[in-house]
Amino acid sequence: MMKTYEINSLTNEKIKSWTKLHQSKYRRETGLFLAEGEHLIQEALKAGLVETLIVLKDSPIEFDVDVRVEVTPEVLHKLCQTESNSECIAVCRLWDQPASLGDRVLLLDQIQDPGNVGTIIRTAHSFGYDCVVLSENSVDLTNEKVLRASQGAIFHLPVIQREMKSAIEECRKNGLMILGTGLKHSIPLSAIPDCDNVAIILGNEGQGVRPEILHLCDAIVKIEINGFESLNVAVASGILCYRFRKP
Amino acid sequence: MMKTYEINSLTNEKIKSWTKLHQSKYRRETGLFLAEGEHLIQEALKAGLVETLIVLKDSPIEFDVDVRVEVTPEVLHKLCQTESNSECIAVCRLWDQPASLGDRVLLLDQIQDPGNVGTIIRTAHSFGYDCVVLSENSVDLTNEKVLRASQGAIFHLPVIQREMKSAIEECRKNGLMILGTGLKHSIPLSAIPDCDNVAIILGNEGQGVRPEILHLCDAIVKIEINGFESLNVAVASGILCYRFRKP
Incomplete structure (x- = not known):
């Protein structure tokens, strides 16, 4: 049975506490986050994450949820x-941690741009990756722009925040080939053998993957580009995930 | 000899006419556009496009330009x-049209998102493409966000706005393989033979390449993804441009 009620006041305690979810600190404390717009909510529903749906009063929007709250345009805004x-x-519940990282893992070292991270998550999902790991000092994974750029893919494969070295250690234990990305001591992508168990590490656009992380890799790969140009990190993720895609 | 002068008034005629360059209509009428920030200006300078440099009064920024205008923070803002x-x-002059589109051409069919278009231009440049063509109903090529996302690559390879059918016709005359992207009647990317003379057509994220444009292609290619997912168009451009990159 769906429970429905109305909130008309901007100072309602529930509205005040949900508004706090704009801050990553409160999202972490509560294990809750906000998903905005029909498409994202639909994807969150499929993943069983929606706790409360909030819609405009008299909105025709219908979703199969336990709790529906109808609000004024001011409250929604x-x-x-x-x-x-x-x-x-x-209002959604954070997903559970996976028991294992799996056989195809994408690790993001200190990437801050939420649009890039969301696009990378979407890409990893499209190529059958088992997990995306965001390192320490990355953008928060339930950042509104990350969710939006992922187009909901974030609800369909495990995306977790974890200390990079421990994630690499687990990948190594699981027998994955650990591929860093960089220029120094690197091997061109076309010279890397095909592989079905791979962890790919991408770095922040300014600094790339940290040297202490590159030291832990089995090989450092570079995408063969023309001259001294550089690629957007989401574009690089596409080329690498496509190469080591799930058949 | 560099000419330097000051403008302190927001209602100065020059400032008023430069501000109009925020509108694509005035950029097209005048053949001028604005490039913002040190990195972009440096790249525009290398390409010989800078007409007037505008800096904050007492700014330490030095560029080798003909005309330097010093302004108040209000005017710059x-x-x-x-x-x-x-x-x-x-204030920069629009670049010239190339005599030929070249052997590796990327054609964008009605792509509107300026961030995607800028990232695609950067990607095409990184893989040695000769030209990027924006079709009718695309974002304006000197849109500020296009310039920024291209990271200045837009000043280093010809990027032009042109009717799609006439651009495809020229590519065909030049002996290029014309590859559309889509799902219907498509061939997986890995099954397409290598090729050094190629025109790749990417479509708008919502609709894809228009059917009447796909009819003009030698083949329709699809990137092999898992299930029914879709890729961001800039990510797709990376996978395709990498595959048909300049050696």
């Missing part, structure tokens, strides 16, 4: 962070 | 469109 006129937002 | 605190902006 306070909860939403994007400029677009979303008609709904959902 | 009026000219700049990004949120970041740029200390300089340049």
Whole structure:
């Protein structure tokens, strides 16, 4: 049975506490986050993560949820962070940690740009990766822009935040080939043998993968580009994930 | 000899006319556009496109330009469109049209997102492409976000706006293999033979390449992904440009 109620006041305690979820600190404390817009909510529902659906009063939007809250445009506006006129937002529970990282893992070393991280998660999912790991000092994984750029893919493969060295150690124990990305002492991508068990490490656009992390890799790979140009990190993730995709 | 002068007034005629360059209509009429921030200006300078450099009064920024205008923070703020605190902006001349599109061409069919278009231009440059063509109904090529996402690559390979069918016709005359991207009647990327003369057509994220454009292609290629997912168009451009890169 769906429970439905109305909130009309901006100072309602529930609205105040949900608004705090714009801050990563509160998301971590509560294990909750906000997903905005119909498409993202649909994807979160498929993953069983939606706790409360919040919609405009008299909205025709229907989702199969336990709790539906109808609010005024002012209240919805306070909860939403994007400029677009979303008609709904959902309070969601953070997904569980996976028991294992799996056989195809993408590790992101201190990547801060939420759009890039979301796009990379979408890419990893498209090529059948088992897990995406965000290192220490990365953007928060339930950042609104990460969710949006992932187009909901973030709800369909495990994406976790974890200390990079311990994640690499687990990948090594599981017999994965650990591939860093960089220029120094690197091997061109086309010269790397095919491999079905691989952990690929991508770095922050400014600094790349940290040297102490590259030391832990089986090989450092470079994408063969023309001259001294550089690639956007999400574009690089596409080339690497495609090469080592799940058949 | 560098000519230097000061402008302190927001209502100065020059400032008013430069501010109009925020609109694509005025950029097209005048053949001028604005490049913001030190990195972009440096790249525009290398390409010989800078007409006037505008900096904050007493700024230590030095560039080898013909005309340097020093302005107040208010005037600079009026000219700049990004949120970041740029200390300089340049009025630039639009680059010339190339005599030929070349042997490796990337064609963008009605792509509107300026960040994607800029990233795709950067990617095409990194893989040695000769030209990027933006079709009718694409984002304007001197849009500020296109310039920024291209990281200046847009000044180093010809990027032009042109009717798609006439661009494809020229590519065919030049003996290029014309590859569309899509799902229907498509061939997996790994089954397409290597080729040194190629025109790749990417479509808008919502609709893909228009059917009437796909009809003109020698083959339709699909990137082998897992299930029914989709890729960000800039990520797709990376996988395709890498595959058909300049050695």
